[in-house]
Amino acid sequence: MKWLALCLFCLPGLALAQGDPGEAARAAADRLNAAAQALDQAKSARNRVKALTETVHAYEDGLQAVREGLRRAAIREETLARELAAQEEDIARLLGVLQSIGSAPAPVFLLHPTGPVGTARSGMILADVTPALEQKAARLRAQLQEVSTLRLLQQTAADKLQQGLNGAQQARTALSQAIADRAELPRRFTEDPTKTALLIASTETLEGFASGLNEIAIDEAPGSLPGVVERKGTLPLPVRGSILRRADERDAAGIARPGIVMATRPHALVTTPAAATVRYQGPLLDYGNVIILEPQSGLLMVFAGLAVVYGKIGEVLPGGSPVGLMGGDGAGDGAILSQISNETGAAQTETLYIEVREDNIPVNPEAWFQTEKDD
Structure with a gap:
């Protein structure tokens, strides 16, 4: 009996769940359901581009929440599997003792070889041990039930994730079509294609290209859009993701820009942080597909590395308008299904380069955008 008491009190404690990953996954599934409803409603929306832009963002938020819920689950x-495995030997011994106790005839069990005093002491030990035994057994049952529930939840959430990925793709396709079908936006100028081609061919740096942007404009309207200086430091980033490399940090090749x-997920939507004129969009130097926006005179925002670019040179886009999509084959979308590690950057396989120029002099973009300074 003393050995039984020692065995019970020396079993490692079972870690309690911190938060409820199951509830988080279910809440994320609700967000995806809401995004699916928004997609249906966007088909008849008066401003389909705006409605579909919000829908794509809703899908991105919902998918991120599902991934996080799956990761936590x-x-x-x-964690539970490791704890159970670590206790496997102790639990087996405990079960053996309990079976031997249970198989002994009641009169034999109640008597002790040393006589009445020994029997009394045994009864006292058993009375002390029984509550702890019941508590350990209850925690073990709860643990096993939690494992079963988490496995079922992960399968359900994985199915919901796949549905969400399909819905997000439908929303992106519908958005591209809506942009193609929309009426002409206000234009501040018309592009001269010949001058644009000459400018691209004659420049070797972004600085040189930016300095010649005014040359490609024909019949540009005087004045500028309302300034955004008062919003400096609070503008939303153009894409959902995390900062991979800050200004003037060298990359793997030793190049500093x-x-x-920004590290983003495949097919992430890129939007305008504020109302802006499209000064240029298309391939440029070694930056890939680029869009250059002018929120106010003398201020340029350069977004490079997009797979698809929306908008026409000279157009004035409202704040929050879609300007492109990131690339990628989507292979990282389901990475969480087979990984349990923190995948902050694992599935963010695409990169968007963001540069801000004031009077054609580059400044730290973090001075303009609302970012997590301690990323």
Whole structure:
């Protein structure tokens, strides 16, 4: 009996769940359901581009929430599995003792070889041990039930994730079509294609290209859009993601650029941080597809590395308007299904370069955008 008491009190404690990953996953599924409803409603919306832009963002938020819920559930299941495995030997011994006690005839069990005093002491030990035994057994049952629930939840959430990925793709396709079908936006100027081609061919740096942008404009309207200086430091980033490299940090090749690099998920939507004129869009130097926006005179925002670019040179876009999509084959979308590690950057396989120029002089973009300074 003393050995039984020692065995019970020396069993490692079972870690309690911190938060409820199951509830988080269910809440994320609700967000995806809401995004699906928004997609249906966007088909008849008066401003389909705006409605579909919000829908795509809703899908991005919902998918991120589902991934996080799945990640937390997978981590919790792995933790429980390790705890159970670590206690496997102790639990087997305990079960053996309990079976031997249960198989002994009641009169024999109640008597002790040393006589009445020994029997009394045994009864006292058993009375002390029984509550702890019941508590350990209850925690073990709860743990096993939690493992079963988490596995079922992960399968359900994985199915919902796949549905969400399909819905997001439908929303992106509908958005592209809506942009193609929309009426002409206000234009501040018309592009001269010949001058644009000559400018691209004659420049070797972004600075040189930016300095010649005014040359490609024909019949430009005087004045400028309302200034955004009062919003400096609070503008939303053009894409959902995390800062991979800050201004003037060298990359793997040793190259330092004055802008920041955002890590994003495949096919992420890129939008205008504020109302702006499209000064240029298309391939440029070694930056890939680029769009250059002018929120106010003398201020340029350069977004480079897009797979698809929306808008026409000279158009004035409202704040929050879609200007492009990131690339990628989407292979990283389901990475969480087979990974339980923190995948902050694992599925963010695409990169968007952001540069801000004031009077054609590059400045730190973080001075303009609302970012997490301690990323």
